[in-house]
Every structure is written in C-alpha cells, then in structure tokens.
Amino acid sequence: MDYLSCMKQRRSVRTFNGEALREQDAQAILSFAEKVENPYDLPIEWKLLDAKKQNLSAPVIAGTDTYIAGKMRRAAHAEEAFGYAFEKVVLFAESRGVGTTWIAGTMNRAAFEQAMALEHDEVMPCVSPLGYPAARMSLRETVMRKGVKADTRLPFSDLFFRGSFETPLTPEAAGRLQTPLEMVRLAPSAVNKQPWRAVVDGDTVHFFEKRSKGYRKDDGWDLQKVDLGIALCHFELAAQSCGLQPVFTLCDPAIALPENTFYIASYRI
Numbered sequence: 423m424d425y426l427s428c429m430k431q432r433r434s435v436r437t438f439n440g441e442a443l444r445e446q447d448a449q450a451i452l453s454f455a456e457k458v459e460n461p462y463d464l465p466i467e468w469k470l471l472d473a474k475k476q477n478l479s480a481p482v483i484a485g486t487d488t489y490i491a492g493k494m495r496r497a498a499h500a501e502e503a504f505g506y507a508f509e510k511v512v513l514f515a516e517s518r519g520v521g522t523t524w525i526a527g528t529m530n531r532a533a534f535e536q537a538m539a540l541e542h543d544e545v546m547p548c549v550s551p552l553g554y555p556a557a558r559m560s561l562r563e564t565v566m567r568k569g570v571k572a573d574t575r576l577p578f579s580d581l582f583f584r585g586s587f588e589t590p591l592t593p594e595a596a597g598r599l600q601t602p603l604e605m606v607r608l609a610p611s612a613v614n615k616q617p618w619r620a621v622v623d624g625d626t627v628h629f630f631e632k633r634s635k636g637y638r639k640d641d642g643w644d645l646q647k648v649d650l651g652i653a654l655c656h657f658e659l660a661a662q663s664c665g666l667q668p669v670f671t672l673c674d675p676a677i678a679l680p681e682n683t684f685y686i687a688s689y690r691i
C-alpha cells in the first residue's frame with residue numbers, strides 16, 4: 423500500500439454516492455482491521471454495522487448505510503491505541519477508494535453502542551461510515567468543513583521543535599524527518615484542533631498533547647489522545663515509507679513543557 427499517497431489524499435467524506443459498499447471492500451476492510459496491531463498491544467474488536475437495520479444515524483452523513491466501529495476495554499493508553507489502529511483502517515479504506523469520516527460526536531451514540539454490544543468496562547471511541555464519495559459535497563458538509571477550517575493545518579514550525587519547545591523546527595532543518603512530520607501535520611483530528619506537538623532530540627522524536635479545553639471527560643477519557651494516536655500512526659508509516667526504522671518507546675524526556683502540554687510517546691529512528 424502507498425501510505426504516503428493515502429495520507430496526502432485522504433479527507434473526511436460525509437456525502438456518499440448511494441452505492442452500497444461492495445462485499446469485497448467490506449470484507450477486505452474488516453479483515454484488515456482485525457489484523458491491525460497497535461503499539462500498546464491493546465485488543466480492539468471490530469464490526470461492520472448497517473444503519474438501516476440497526477437504527478443508526480449520523481446527521482452529517484448522507485448516501486451510505488454501512489459503518490465500521492471498534493470497541494475495547496478501558497485501559498491506560500486506550501485512546502492512543504484506538505487512534506493509531508483506526509487510522510490504519512481509514513488509510514486502508516482510502517487505498518481502495520472507500521471514503522471515511524472519523525465520528526466521535528455527531529451520531530446517535532447510544533444506538534451505535536447497543537449495536538456494538540458495548541459492556542460496562544468497554545469503550546467505543548469512534549465510528550466511520552464506509553462508502554463511495556459522491557461527486558459533490560452536500561451543503562451541510564461544505565458548511566461543516568468551513569466551520570472547522572478542514573482544509574487548513576497549522577504551520578510546521580508551530581507544531582514541531584528541536585531540543586526543546588523553545589526552538590521551532592523548519593521543514594528544511596528537519597532533514598530526513600521532514601516527510602514523516604509533514605504527514606503528522608496533515609492528519610485528521612477532532613474539530614481539526616491538531617493537538618499534536620513533537621520535539622526532535624537527536625535520533626528520538628518525542629510526541630506531546632497540547633490539550634484544548636473541553637475534550638477530556640470527568641472520567642479521564644481524553645478524545646485528543648485519540649488524535650495523538652493518529653499522529654503516531656502517520657509518523658510511523660511515513661517514516662517507514664521513507665526507509666527509516668522507527669522504534670516506538672515510552673521515554674518521557676522530562677523537558678520543560680508549555681501550559682497544558684503532556685508527554686505521550688516517542689519514536690527512536
């Protein structure tokens with residue numbers, strides 16, 4: 423699979439052309455999802471859901487009835503693990519011409535959780551429709567994209583640093599890490615907040631969450647850590663595509679952090 427092209431091309435698809443998901447695409451995506459591993463080794467159970475039969479609805483989605491969802495036990499790092507794994511599935515779908523949208527909020531969640539037979543110690547962080555993009559976006563989708571400025575991303579040097587948070591990193595100075603970091607920059611995130619930050623320290627890249635207000639629940643569940651899992655996925659896949667061998671590690675560098683910034687994970691190159 424050409425992951426770099428998939429990461430560059432992917433956008434959220436909310437308007438589908440009405441064609442049912444072909445059986446070979448459905449089966450390929452489900453069996454890919456079932457084999458995806460994550461750096462935290464946390465198991466995820468996947469299901470394809472039928473919106474019509476199971477009374478599911480996601481008001482911003484039109485033109486498809488098929489969804490994919492994953493559920494897992496609540497555990498430390500569940501958010502990052504889910505973000506990493508689900509994004510791999512999203513990119514695989516993209517490689518087959520199947521459109522997706524990460525959905526954490528705009529759905530009748532109770533019905534989806536029932537369809538997933540969610541148990542009390544489990545969580546179903548997000549779902550995605552699966553289908554073939556319509557030639558034109560609905561008005562609702564266009565308005566929604568404008569609302570979150572979905573076609574823009576923060577500049578490279580606002581997100582990535584060298585040695586400490588005091589020294590911004592330019593794309594030119596990033597050398598062999600330029601493409602992997604650029605693929606992190608392009609990643610999807612909840613409300614397009616792009617909460618990922620990275621500090622390059624020698625041969626190690628440390629990832630941090632720059633937490634926004636309102637995404638962390640009282641029980642500790644933090645949707646922006648799902649975004650960080652997506653960032654880790656893009657970094658690892660892009661680094662591998664560039665011939666590097668990124669090794670996942672948890673090694674907090676204990677550097678001075680800006681406000682509301684938290685260590686997540688690192689890759690050694």
Ligand SMILES: Cc1cc2nc3c(=O)[nH]c(=O)nc-3n(C[C@H](O)[C@H](O)[C@H](O)COP(=O)(O)O)c2cc1C
Nearest residue numbers: 433434524525526527528570572610611612613614
């Ligand atoms: C964890 C997560 C949750 C999201 N939840 C929703 C959602 O509930 N509804 C929705 O329409 N889009 C949702 N999105 C899609 C984002 O709005 C979208 O990825 C972002 O605006 C960037 O646009 P793009 O995906 O087209 O690049 C979510 C994305 C992520 C990563």
